[in-house]
Amino acid sequence: MSETTTSTVGPVEGESLYDVDHPAPVIEAPRARTKKTPKSTRTNFELYGWLFMRLSGIVLVVLVLGHLLIQLVLDGGVSKIGFAFVAGRWASPFWQTWDLLMLWLAMLHGANGLRTVINDYAERPNTRFWLKNLLYTATVFTVLLGTLVIFTFDPNIR
Amino acid sequence: MATPTMDKVDDAKPAAVPSPYxxxxxxxxxxxxxxxxxxxxxxxxxxxxxxxxxxxxxxxxxxxxxxxxxxxxxxxxxxxxxxxxxxxxxxxxxxxxxxxxxxxxxxxxxxxxxxxxxxxxxxxDMDPFFQAYRDVMPFLITKGNEPTRERLQSAEDRERFDDTTKCILCAACTSSCPVFWNDGQYFGPAAIVNAHRFIFDSRDEGGEQRLEILNDKDGVWRCRTTFNCTDACPRGIEVTKAIQEVKRALITRRF
CATH class of the missing domain: 3.10.20.30 (Beta-grasp domain)
Structure with missing residues (x-):
């Protein structure tokens, strides 16, 4: 049999790259479970992650809808937002807490959701590793930067 | 002369039975x-x-x-x-x-x-499917001495896990699960159903071990409740419900 044949099925040529002794690779499923699949890690991380998604989701409904209502609907809508508006709000510990809570919950909720998506869709171990690395870096950066701004905000900056 | 004959064959021929084919x-x-x-x-x-x-x-x-x-x-x-x-x-x-x-x-x-x-x-190749099944230990686990007679169980206790005893391990549920399609490390609905069958069996004492196994990162928490498995089950098992019951057992065990 010639090794240069390009067609894999050759009804006309009558030749195929594959025969009984040289079968084609079977169509493998991604990440199949084997005997060597890592056994239980004995942590409750996934349980807490699952619970966190539900609880933070409920809290976020109130926080985000309230946020949108205040920012975009009440008191003249979006046109009122400016440096002075933000400075005025962050003078109150109530709004500081609101925004801080919203930042942390939304970022962690979103990050955990994306982690789930990566787990579900990325097949190759390397892809999973790098996508998750990127995700965690972005999350930590945003959360820290946001927290820093909320706590060190200076209304007299120029 | 009692020889059987075929002389009535023409009369017996039905007029026009439409072909079922x-x-x-x-x-x-x-x-x-x-x-x-x-x-x-x-x-x-x-x-x-x-x-x-x-x-x-x-x-x-x-x-x-x-x-x-x-x-x-x-x-x-x-x-x-x-x-x-x-x-x-x-x-x-x-x-x-x-x-x-x-x-x-x-x-x-x-x-x-x-x-x-x-x-x-x-x-x-059904090996990964049966590997997940084996990994949840689908057999009776007990402590102490064997009783000399059968292990008795009330009708109510039997009813608790009746639905999940119907599984025939055909893999219709597991291979309908979108999470399993992309990640074969997930236990899949069938393995969880068969763990459920023992976790909620009053005679079994290995429930803790099985819950611990399904608490892992490839266990029940990967279920997205898309209900594909319930739709696919040829035995009519409420598969997604069984998975949710295992989740609930894990949470109530913890809190």
């Missing part, structure tokens, strides 16, 4: 690694009574048209769970699906169940 096209996903690395669809027009099952159609093709068509079947009566396949895009048992019920006007597509390695035509 219709022409149905079976569009089957063929894969043979000894011929080609690619899988491809192949159409088989067959004359068949629409009250027959899809499995009868496959038999007709294999026995009369193309002997190389490869599929699994054992009992052919919906108990052994060998012939789960994707028929018209939905996982079913070929031996429990009547042709008339799945619109024989159009070609009926038949392919191997998804998420498992295809070996040939409709035959998949």
């Amino acid at each position: 219709i022409t149905v096209t079976f569009r089957i996903r063929r894969f043979n690694p000894e011929i080609s690395a690619e899988a491809e669809w192949q159409d088989f027009p067959i004359e068949i009574d629409p009250k027959e099952r899809v499995l009868d159609g496959l038999h007709k093709i294999k026995w009369e048209t193309d002997g190389t068509l490869t599929f699994r079947r054992s009992c052919a009566h919906g108990i052994c769970g060998s012939d789960a396949m994707r028929i018209n895009g939905k996982n079913r048992l070929a031996c429990k699906t009547l042709i008339k019920d799945i619109n024989p006007e159009k070609p009926i597509t038949i392919e191997a169940i998804k998420g498992l390695t295809v070996l040939k035509d409709l035959v998949v």
Whole structure:
């Protein structure tokens, strides 16, 4: 049999790259479970992650809808937002807490959701590793930067 | 002269019984690694009574048209769970699906169940599926001495896990799960159903161990409750409900 044949099925040529002794690779499923699949890690991380998604989701409904209502609907809508508006709000510990809570919950909720998506869709171990690395870096950066701004905000900056 | 004769045969011939046979096209996903690395669809027009099952159609093709068509079947009566396949895009048992019920006007597509390695035509490698089943320890675990008589159980206690005893391990649920399609490390619905069967059995004492196994990153928490498994189960097991009950058991155990 010639090794240069390009067609894999050759009804006309009558030749195929594959025969009984040289079968084609079977169509493998991604990440199949084997005997060597890592056994239980004995942590409750996934349980807490699952619970966190539900609880933070409920809290976020109130926080985000309230946020949108205040920012975009009440008191003249979006046109009122400016440096002075933000400075005025962050003078109150109530709004500081609101925004801080919203930042942390939304970022962690979103990050955990994306982690789930990566787990579900990325097949190759390397892809999973790098996508998750990127995700965690972005999350930590945003959360820290946001927290820093909320706590060190200076209304007299120029 | 009592010799039986056939002289009434003409009178007995019915006037015009319409033929029950219709022409149905079976569009089957063929894969043979000894011929080609690619899988491809192949159409088989067959004359068949629409009250027959899809499995009868496959038999007709294999026995009369193309002997190389490869599929699994054992009992052919919906108990052994060998012939789960994707028929018209939905996982079913070929031996429990009547042709008339799945619109024989159009070609009926038949392919191997998804998420498992295809070996040939409709035959998949079931090893990862059974590995997940083994990993949840699907057997009675008890402590102490064996009783001299049978282990008694009340009707209510038996009822608790009745639904999940119906599983025939056909893999229709696991191979309908989108999480399993992309990540075979997930235990899959069938393994969780069979863990459920023992976790909620009052005679069993290995529930803690099984819950611990399913608490892992590839356990019940990966379930997205898409209900594909419940729709696919040929035994009518409420698979998603069983998975949720395991989740609830894990949470109530913790808090």
